[in-house]
Amino acid sequence: xxxxxxxxxxxxxxxxxxxxxxxxxxxxxxxxxxxxxxxxxxxxxxxxxxxxxxxxxxxxxxxxxxxxxxxxxxxxxxxxxxxxxxxxxxxxxxxxxxxxxxxxxxxxxxxxxxxxxxxxxxxxxxxxxxxxxxxxxxxxxxxxxxxxxxxxxxxxxxxxxxxxxxxxxxxxxxxxxxxxxxxxxxxxxxxxxxxxxxxxxxxxxxxxxxxxxxxxxxxxxxxxxxxxxxxxxxxxxxxxxxxxxxxxxxxxxxxxxxxxxxxxxxxxxxxxxxxxxxxxxxxxxxxxxxxxxxxxxxxxxxxxxxxxxxxxxxxxxxxxxxxxxxxxxxxxxxxxxxxxxxxxxxxxxxxxxxxxxxxxxxxxxxxxxxxxxxxxxxxxxxxxxxxxxxxxxxxxxxxxxxxxxxxxxxxxxxxxxxxxxxxxxxxxxxxxxxxxxxxxxxxxxxxxxxxxxxxxxxxxxxxxxxxxxxxxxxxxxxxxxxxxxxxxx
Amino acid sequence: xxxxxxxxxxxxxxxxxxxxxxxxxxxxxxxxxxxxxxxxxxxxxxxxxxxxxxxxxxxxxxxxxxxxxxxxxxxxxxxxxxxxxxxxxxxxxxxxxxxxxxxxxxxxxxxxxxxxxxxxxxxxxxxxxxxxxxxxxxxxxxxxxxxxxxxxxxxxxxxxxxxxxxxxxxxxxxxxxxxxxxxxxxxxxxxxxxxxxxxxxxxxxxxxxxxxxxxxxxxxxxxxxxxxxxx
Numbered sequence: 001x002x003x004x005x006x007x008x009x010x011x012x013x014x015x016x017x018x019x020x021x022x023x024x025x026x027x028x029x030x031x032x033x034x035x036x037x038x039x040x041x042x043x044x045x046x047x048x049x050x051x052x053x054x055x056x057x058x059x060x061x062x063x064x065x066x067x068x069x070x071x072x073x074x075x076x077x078x079x080x081x082x083x084x085x086x087x088x089x090x091x092x093x094x095x096x097x098x099x100x101x102x103x104x105x106x107x108x109x110x111x112x113x114x115x116x117x118x119x120x121x122x123x124x125x126x127x128x129x130x131x132x133x134x135x136x137x138x139x140x141x142x143x144x145x146x147x148x149x150x151x152x153x154x155x156x157x158x159x160x161x162x163x164x165x166x167x168x169x170x171x172x173x174x175x176x177x178x179x180x181x182x183x184x185x186x187x188x189x190x191x192x193x194x195x196x197x198x199x200x201x202x203x204x205x206x207x208x209x210x211x212x213x214x215x216x217x218x219x220x221x222x223x224x225x226x227x228x229x230x231x232x233x234x235x236x237x238x239x240x241x242x243x244x245x246x247x248x249x250x251x252x253x254x255x256x257x258x259x260x261x262x263x264x265x266x267x268x269x270x271x272x273x274x275x276x277x278x279x280x281x282x283x284x285x286x287x288x289x290x291x292x293x294x295x296x297x298x299x300x301x302x303x304x305x306x307x308x309x310x311x312x313x314x315x316x317x318x319x320x321x322x323x324x325x326x327x328x329x330x331x332x333x334x335x336x337x338x339x340x341x342x343x344x345x346x347x348x349x350x351x352x353x354x355x356x357x358x359x360x361x362x363x364x365x366x367x368x369x370x371x372x373x374x375x376x377x378x379x380x381x382x383x384x385x386x387x388x389x390x391x392x393x394x395x396x397x398x399x400x401x402x403x404x405x406x407x408x409x410x411x412x413x414x415x416x417x418x419x420x421x422x423x424x425x426x427x428x429x430x431x432x433x434x435x436x437x438x439x440x441x442x443x444x445x446x447x448x449x450x451x452x453x454x455x456x457x458x459x460x461x462x463x464x465x466x467x468x469x470x471x472x473x474x475x476x477x478x479x480x481x482x483x484x485x486x487x488x489x
Numbered sequence: 490x491x492x493x494x495x496x497x498x499x500x501x502x503x504x505x506x507x508x509x510x511x512x513x514x515x516x517x518x519x520x521x522x523x524x525x526x527x528x529x530x531x532x533x534x535x536x537x538x539x540x541x542x543x544x545x546x547x548x549x550x551x552x553x554x555x556x557x558x559x560x561x562x563x564x565x566x567x568x569x570x571x572x573x574x575x576x577x578x579x580x581x582x583x584x585x586x587x588x589x590x591x592x593x594x595x596x597x598x599x600x601x602x603x604x605x606x607x608x609x610x611x612x613x614x615x616x617x618x619x620x621x622x623x624x625x626x627x628x629x630x631x632x633x634x635x636x637x638x639x640x641x642x643x644x645x646x647x648x649x650x651x652x653x654x655x656x657x658x659x660x661x662x663x664x665x666x667x668x669x670x671x672x673x674x675x676x677x678x679x680x681x682x683x684x685x686x687x688x689x690x691x692x693x694x695x696x697x698x699x700x701x702x703x704x705x706x707x708x709x710x711x712x713x714x715x716x717x718x719x720x
Contacts, residue, residue, distance in 0.1 A: 242616045243578050259588045263574065263581075270576040270618065332572040335537050335565065337589045337638070339558045405576060406620070480541045487571070 004098075005106060033115055040119055044126035048134060061131060061202075062195055069194035072151060073176040079159045080169050081276070083116050094230060104226045108219065111156055120152040136202075143205020147198070150211035157215075157222045256338070260346035261353075267325060268318075271405040274325060277317050281354075284313025285362055288377070292369060300446070301438045307373065308380035308433055310362040314354030315384050319392040320399070322347045327402035327486040334483065341472045348393050348468075355384050372446060376437075379454035383433045386460025390467050391429055397474040400485035490515050491536070491642065491674065495545035498531055498698070506531045506542070506698040513691075515550070515641070516671035518664070520689030520706075521678040522714065528698040529678040530568065533646050536676070537566055549642060565590075566644035567635040570627060575620030579612045579630045582619060583637065590638030597637065604633050607659045624651045632660065636667070643667075644676045649684045657684065664688050682714045 051060035093103055111117070124145055132138050162168055182188040201207050246269065248262040268274045291298055291306035309316070318325075323344075326333055333343060359381030366373040433453050440449030460467070491513040498506040506528040513519050521529050534540040536547055538554045546553055549560040565586075566572070574582055587597035601613065611626050612633075619627060632648050648664075649657050665688060667673050679685045685692055686706055694702035694717065702717065704710055 243618045243621075244616070245578055245580060259585065263577070263585060266581065267576055329571050329574050331537075331539050331568065332574070334539060335561065335572075336586065337561050337565075337591075339561070480539075483539055 036115075036119060037122055040122040041126045044123040045130055047127055048130045061136060062199060065198035065202075066191040066195040068148075068198045069179070069190060070176065072155060073172065073179075075152075076155050076158060076162070077169065077173055077176075079116055079155060080162055083114065083159055100227055100230050103230070104223055107226070108157070108160070108223060111160075112153075114156065117152055117156055120149060124148060140202045140205050143208040144198070144202040146205075146208040147201040147211050150208070150215045154211065154215050154218055157218050160222050161225065254349075256342060257346045257349045260343070261350060264325070264350050267405070273403060273405050274318070277321070278314065281313035281317035281358075284317070285310050285358060285365060287313075288362070288366055288369075288373070292373070300441060301434050304376050304380070304437045304449070305430070305434055307362070307366065307376040308383065308430070310366070310377055311355060311359040311381035312384045312388060314358050315351055315388055315392060318354065319351040319389070320395070321403055322351065322393060322396045324396070324399055324401060324403045324486075325405070328405060330486045331483055334479070340475060340479070341468065344393065344472060344475055345468065347396075348389060351389050351392065352385055355381065355389065359384070375447060375450045379437075379450040379457070380433070382454045382457030382461075384457070386457030387433075388429045390460065390471065394471050394474055397471070397478045397482070400478075400482050402486045402488060490550060491676075492548040493532075493536075493545065494548070496532075496535060496542045496547065497544045498528075498535065498540065499543045504698055506535065508532070508545075508698075508700060511693070511700065513674060513676070515674055516668075517691055518668040518675045518689045519677070520685035520692040521676065521695060522680075522682055522685055522692060523678075523695035524680075524718075526697070527695040529695055530646055531698070532695070533566070533568060533644050533676065533678065536644060537564070537568075539568075560642075563641040564644070565635045565637070565640040565642070566646075567628075567631040567648070568644070568646040570624075570631075572631050572635075573619050573627055576618055578618055579615070579622075582630060583634055586634045586637050590640075592638055600637060601633070604663075607633070607656065607663060609656070625653060625656065628652060629656065636663075640673065642674045642676070646678050647680065648677060649679055649681055661688050682718065683711060686711045686714070 047064070048060045051057050051063050055063065057063045094100075128141050128145060131141055179190045183191060246262075246266055248265055251258040251261050251265075254261060268278050287309040288303070288306035291303045295303050323330070334340075359378065362377045362381065363374050366377050433456070436452045436456060437449040440452040442449075493508050493511040495510070496506060496508045497504060505526075521532065523529050531540060535542045536549070536554070538547075538560075541555070546555060548554070549564060552560040554560055574585070577585065583597050583601060584594055587594070587600075592600070608629060612622075612630055619630060622630070628648070628651055632645060635643055635645065648660060652660060661684065664675060664677070668675055668688075668690070675689075677685065677689060690706055692702070692704050692706055692710060692714070693700055694704075694714065702713075704713065
């Protein structure tokens with residue numbers, strides 16, 4: 001039975017159109033898995049020490065229990081975004097002589113070994129050793145560990161229920177924010193209860209039986225929920241929402257570009273996949289802070305890298321899937337009354353408008369860090385518009401992975417558009433501006449570094465016509481194979 | 490006028506399309522029939538520059554398709570559901586196509602009035618995106634969008650498939666009306682020989698990429714085609 005499922009997955013993987021991209025995506029995925037599998041145990045080992053010394057806490061274990069409520073909250077939210085739920089691939093199996101119970105058991109059973117669950121063990125085992133080392137009682141810790149594991153699996157099965165239920169998710173997110181705010185303003189401190197609750201499993205290890213009973217109940221609940229949902233008109237059906245016309249006619253002043261701009265805005269508004277990509281891009285705005293606070297360690301060029309990213313969120317997240325966003329109806333676009341170059345230009349305009357907005361937002365955000373930061377952000381923005389915009393668009397001609405607009409999974413779940421060319425262009429996109437900046441700031445001054453990067457961007461903007469002639473050549477020669485690849489969804 | 494000269498399309502060793510010469514005069518209603526794999530969709534795709542033929546050239550009203558994109562301004566098509574933008578509402582979809590053809594919203598609205606019966610109240614003013622419509626209703630929207638903006642050439646692949654009987658009859662009437670003015674060249678493919686003989690003035694039968702029959706439609710045509718397909 002298991003082998004049949006496995007061989008089906010194997011075939012769907014290797015017989016796909018973009019095997020190369022698939023393999024790259026798999027390699028990338030395994031890279032991250034190994035990365036975390038390596039990092040997590042280390043994290044487990046140093047948790048105790050870091051909390052004790054850096055946070056100046058007397059009892060790190062109590063501190064840990066206190067914050068567990070947040071950990072589980074974020075855990076659920078993160079799972080929702082990146083853990084794939086294998087619902088769609090079930091449909092063709094319905095008419096086969098495999099019993100429904102078996103299909104569900106298989107699906108739910110497989111998730112036990114999901115990386116998102118196993119990672120908990122990677123963390124808990126070294127942590128427990130450290131705790132025992134520091135005088136905590138091993139028997140009591142076993143009870144505590146069992147509790148945590150039960151809760152991890154509870155979040156696993158909750159995710160099955162949460163899938164495709166945005167409202168529930170936003171509810172949880174809002175609750176977390178409120179709890180944190182109440183704590184911050186010292187109105188009501190939930191963490192006291194979190195501490196008491198989770199610590200009680202340490203004091204009375206037998207209490208661990210309660211979460212396990214709940215887990216078992218939840219498993220059967222999800223089992224029933226899933227089994228009842230195995231009809232194409234209920235559980236397996238895609239949810240539909242009531243449609244409303246979006247006019248956007250105020251955009252008409254942008255001429256022919258506006259026609260496409262309006263559609264792209266609707267795309268972002270109505271497609272889950274596009275929406276979550278743009279939201280992910282917004283988080284990029286704060287990227288600069290990461291390196292700003294660690295400037296002593298990394299040096300100013302890394303801070304500049306952060307600033308460059310800050311204005312490029314939309315470009316890197318949304319832009320790198322251009323024109324794949326139109327993959328589902330690409331042949332339609334190719335037959336409309338618009339020349340290919342006009343179409344590509346309109347896509348470029350979209351990316352540029354997004355980048356201009358991000359640049360201004362980033363300038364505003366980083367103005368709190370002083371005028372130097374604003375210079376760097378602005379220079380980075382110019383570079384993103386004048387150079388990276390073209391490069392992303394040019395790479396798009398070779399990125400032939402169709403985008404499924406109706407699924408929301410990214411990164412781990414969906415096939416991200418990977419191929420060698422896309423990876424290679426990240427060099428001039430990232431390395432070149434940093435090199436230019438370092439050159440200027442090393443020999444002259446910080447400001448000179450920013451100026452060089454900024455002027456490179458302006459130069460790129462001025463060369464628009466020439467660059468577009470090159471880009472359109474790539475698009476025209478790739479047109480037919482792109483059309484063929486997009487037919488494969 | 491549309492001219493195909495020495496068009497072939499090969500996939501490794503298989504030849505899926507092999508047309509030495511085909512001329513479709515302006516204003517003709519042209520029907521393409523043939524079994525699965527006969528090359529109907531491939532021929533239409535070559536005509537729309539969606540597939541690059543291995544040899545030969547396609548000329549659409551003096552524009553060589555491989556060299557210029559000018560044909561796009563007077564040609565429109567509906568081949569399959571990749572011609573629909575799923576996240577748009579039907580109205581938005583019509584406005585989008587209309588805008589690209591230089592029509593204002595009002596002009597599009599006026600154009601759509603004549604299709605009220607055809608739409609049967611299921612397309613306009615609903616609360617659904619195109620992706621949530623049934624296959625038949627999606628097709629209705631797609632076909633009507635292809636008629637927007639008075640194109641000189643309209644290419645429809647299997648327009649009758651998936652439609653309910655009433656809609657099929659209405660679509661045939663729409664196409665017949667359109668062919669009356671003798672200004673629009675209409676290219677239609679179908680598995681249903683009865684539908685094609687009813688609508689088209691001329692019928693070309695493809696098999697394994699080659700033209701087997703090229704007939705001017707007469708009362709005998711249906712019998713002739715039936716006899717052929719019986720084997």
